[in-house]
Amino acid sequence: xxxxxAGESHGPQLTAIIxxxxxxxxLTKADIDPMLRKRQGGYGRGRRMVIETDEVQLMSGVRxxxxxxxxxxxxxxxxxxxxxxxxxxxxxxxxxxxxxLTEARPGHADLTGGIKYRHKDxxxxxxxxxxxxxxxxxxxxxxxxxxxxxxxIEGVSYVTHLGGFDAGGDFGWDRLxxxxxxxxxxxxxxxxxxxxxxxxxxxxxxxxxxxxxEIRFRGLPPGLGSYVHWDRKLDGRIAAAVMGTQAIKGVExxxxxxxxxxxxxxxxxxxxxxxxxxxxxxxxxxxxxxxxGMTNGEDxxxxxxxxxxxxxxxxxxxxxVVSHQxxxxxxxxxxxxxxxxxxxxxHAVIGWVLADAVLEKFGGDxxxxxxxxLEAARAYAQQY
Numbered sequence: 001x002x003x004x005x006a007g008e009s010h011g012p013q014l015t016a017i018i019x020x021x022x023x024x025x026x027l028t029k030a031d032i033d034p035m036l037r038k039r040q041g042g043y044g045r046g047r048r049m050v051i052e053t054d055e056v057q058l059m060s061g062v063r064x065x066x067x068x069x070x071x072x073x074x075x076x077x078x079x080x081x082x083x084x085x086x087x088x089x090x091x092x093x094x095x096x097x098x099x100x101l102t103e104a105r106p107g108h109a110d111l112t113g114g115i116k117y118r119h120k121d122x123x124x125x126x127x128x129x130x131x132x133x134x135x136x137x138x139x140x141x142x143x144x145x146x147x148x149x150x151x152x153i154e155g156v157s158y159v160t161h162l163g164g165f166d167a168g169g170d171f172g173w174d175r176l177x178x179x180x181x182x183x184x185x186x187x188x189x190x191x192x193x194x195x196x197x198x199x200x201x202x203x204x205x206x207x208x209x210x211x212x213x214e215i216r217f218r219g220l221p222p223g224l225g226s227y228v229h230w231d232r233k234l235d236g237r238i239a240a241a242v243m244g245t246q247a248i249k250g251v252e253x254x255x256x257x258x259x260x261x262x263x264x265x266x267x268x269x270x271x272x273x274x275x276x277x278x279x280x281x282x283x284x285x286x287x288x289x290x291x292x293g294m295t296n297g298e299d300x301x302x303x304x305x306x307x308x309x310x311x312x313x314x315x316x317x318x319x320x321v322v323s324h325q326x327x328x329x330x331x332x333x334x335x336x337x338x339x340x341x342x343x344x345x346x347h348a349v350i351g352w353v354l355a356d357a358v359l360e361k362f363g364g365d366x367x368x369x370x371x372x373x374l375e376a377a378r379a380y381a382q383q384y
Contacts, residue, residue: 001144001356005136008127010084014136016074018143020359021061023069024367025147032056035142035348036076036135042340043183044199044209046333051080056139069365074139078132088127101126102322103330107310110330111321120322126332131246134345141348144355150367151358151374153219155351157343158185160303162211163198167191173218185213185340203336206314210247210306211339215346217289217300217354221374222381224295224357233293234357241349242304247342250305254288269298279382295357297381302350306342309334 001020007013036054054076061072081088087097101122104111113125145155158179160167169175169187179185186192202209225234235253242251259267269282282298289300311334320327335341362377364370 001352001359003140003352005133005140007078007133007136008088009078009130009132010081010088010127011078012081012088013078014076014133014139016136016140018061018072018074018140021067021069021072021143021147022359022364022367022370023067025067025150026065027058027062027067027072027143027146028065029056029058031146032074032139032142035138035145035344039135039138039341039344041183042185042338043196044203044335044337044339045341046335052078054135072143074136074143076135076139087123096121097123099123101330101332102320103315103327104318104321105310105312105329105332106316106318107307111318114321122321122330129246131338131345134246137245137352138345138348141345141351144352145348147355147367148217148219148351148358151219151371153217153354153358155215155217155300155347155354157213157215157347158187159195159339159343160186160212160214162186162195162337162339163202163209165191165194165198167195171214171216183340185343199337206312208308208310208312208335209337209339210308211337211342212303212305213339213343213346215300215302215304215343215350217350220289220295220297220300220354221377222295222297223377224354224361225290225293227292227294234295234353235290235293237353237357238290238302238350241353242302242346245304245342245345245349247306247309247338248304248346249307252303253290254301255286256288259286274382279384300350300354302346304342304346306339309336309338 003016003018005016007015033055057075059073059075061068061070087099104122109125109129110122114122119125156176167186167188175187178187182192184192184195226232239251242248267286269284269287272281274281285298289295289298311332313331315328318327318329362370362373364373
């Protein structure tokens, strides 16, 4: 499968085209819109989330609630565009335009993007570099997650650290409702209140906060990905998707960084026969469900570090790219923290990588073919 997204933060819409979905996949707005709403949620979000009430339009590739095998086009309207029509117009003239941005924000794409594409109005950079683009990728990922769910594979994201506070609470698949009930997507009520207070203080200070999110998937068959070439290793593909998400600066699979500090006997997951002597099991999962670039049948565990958002209301020093004079960095409407939302985005983009890997391994032009081949592979793994 493959997809492309297009659109600017304050343009008329965001568009995504997906090619390679099997036919006969049940798909409606109800499979996508809840993920879009989750992306907009979370304590610490800004006013843009009030203006936009994201929902998708299925423009092609779906008929009577089922995919046809043709490319699927998704469109999400930017409601705030009505206030930016003149500013964002593709028509010639009216320059310099209102809300031109020349004071590059440290930590954002502004300065380097302006140099690369030779823009002096850095709005030409920020409008596409904005995390608003992740709306389209969440919509695409929601389609992938629907495909995975039809194959018995599910995932979740939750926050393990925000603004200096670690969230305790052991994860369990029976605790999904608790995660969804938390506006910070944590499993620790004490930490949740501490995080909320830290966000409130950061907002008063004109500052922003980052954090760490964890994404898990279960039900993955052994053998997705490959060890035979570096670019087919699934951990590399997952890491690329995670690091390709705005504001993400680190990724870990399983207990990756902790593994570097202890001997191998405390790292690797011993293998035992499964129940009744069929299949295989591990009592630990330091590998995070991936060995040598392939899924091993255990839960996939990915952690990602999100830096604080680069737009601060208490501006950092910068240089104006037109006057070349010292300046305060530009202020754009932004969030104090979007760590829970980052988890939703990463859940979606990892879901896409996994769905692509499933199709790569099992093929099939239709969902029934894909399901039949996957079930046969699961049965084989149990008897191997």
